[in-house]
Amino acid sequence: MARIIVVTSGKGGVGKTTTSAAIAMGLAKKGHKTAVIDFDVGLRNLDLIMGCERRVVYDFINVINGEATLNQALIRDKNCNQLYILPASQTRDKDALSQEGVGKILEDLAKDFKYIVCDSPAGIEKGAHLAMYYADDAFVVTNPEVSSVRDSDRMLGILSSKSRRAEQNQEPIKEYLLLTRYSPERVKLGEMLSVDDVQEILSLHLLGVIPESKSVLNASNSGLPVILDEKSDAGQAYIDIVARYLGEDRPHRFIDDKKGFFGKLFNRSK
Amino acid sequence: MSLLDYFKISKASSAVLAKERLQILVAHERSSRNQPSYLPQLQKELLEVVRKYINVGQDAISVNFEQDDEQETLELNIVLPDIHAKNS
Secondary structure, eight states, X not given: OOEEEEEEOSSSSSSHHHHHHHXXXXXXXXXXXXXXXXXXXXXXXXXXXXXXXXXXXXXXXXXXTTSSOHHHHOEEOSSOTTEEEXXXXXXXXXXXXXXXXHHHHHHHHHHHOSEEEEEOOSSSSHHHHHHHHTOSXXXXXXXXXXXXXXXXXXXXXHHHHSSHHHHTTOSOOEEEEEEEEEOHHHHHTTSXXXXXXXXXXXXXXXXXXXXXXXXXXHHHXXXXXXXXXXXXXXXXXXHHHHHHHTTOOOOOOSOSOOOOHHHHHHHTTO | OOGGGGGOTTSOOHHHHHHHHHHHHHHHHHHHHTXXXXXXXXXXXXXXXXXXXXXXXXXXXXXXXXEOSSOEEEEEEEOOOOHHHHHO
8 A cells, every 4th residue: 555645844945855855765765666746837846856857758747638658757766766756847837737637646656656755836726735635644844943834834734624534534644744954053042943842833743853954955966865865964864754754763863962062163164 | 153152142032932923823823724614704694684783883793713622612792883872
């Protein structure tokens, strides 16, 4: 039975696509056949983050419209043969996605894949709605910042009322918090909401904290999901998140400011 | 950033302010989110009916929906105009 995960946030720029790419790669590297779908019609970027932008021939909309088969549109990842990418269309037609069309594709993918990761666009328009509609699990990506927390709460309301599970009175979507761009130093200085603050407001199960990290931009520059950068803090944080999602019990890292007094003095200039 | 900044940790923290603002906002948005979608329409139609008989203002009717674990309450409050003030 395939598990459908939506990566959502409401607010833009918080790290949905980075997270989708990382966790899809992480699940695939654990040996689970995984597909990652870009729902951001008109503004696709997952292909770029995954480094397969030059191999896009057919897209999600082509498959919905019957212009290509699913197998023609799926791109096999060059780093992991268990991972496939379904790119979004660059069409400007907002109505190209239909609920039935998306449902049919997810149903077909579920026959062959263990995990299906849906990378939601920002906002609460059709693309975002369809990305979460069929989900079993929701990864709510949040920055420790007021507008992001508010939008995440809004998305939680939508997840619990507008999803297929809600409409059919099934067991609700499992919701997880992923706190990204976290800076323990700034939390210590009282300049940033802490992980406890955000959890208290959203009352969500914390799957992991991803620290603010240079490795994220480096990874997107080179088109490699940051989880492959196993030496980096962000890469390790995503590795932990995938392990926790799969049921492993791992202590949370990157929450406390580990640098001592002298470490701070010498790090001030960065 | 100077060495001095390191010792100035106890200044009023903006994170505390952020948390307080969010808690109030989120609580408010959650309560309105759980309201049934027919509420504004109900309020409008009730106002029309009442106005057939009594001359009340736009804000004379408030409709509140509250929900707890055990029951849902629909509270309707109509403020009648002050008759004595009118007659005198």
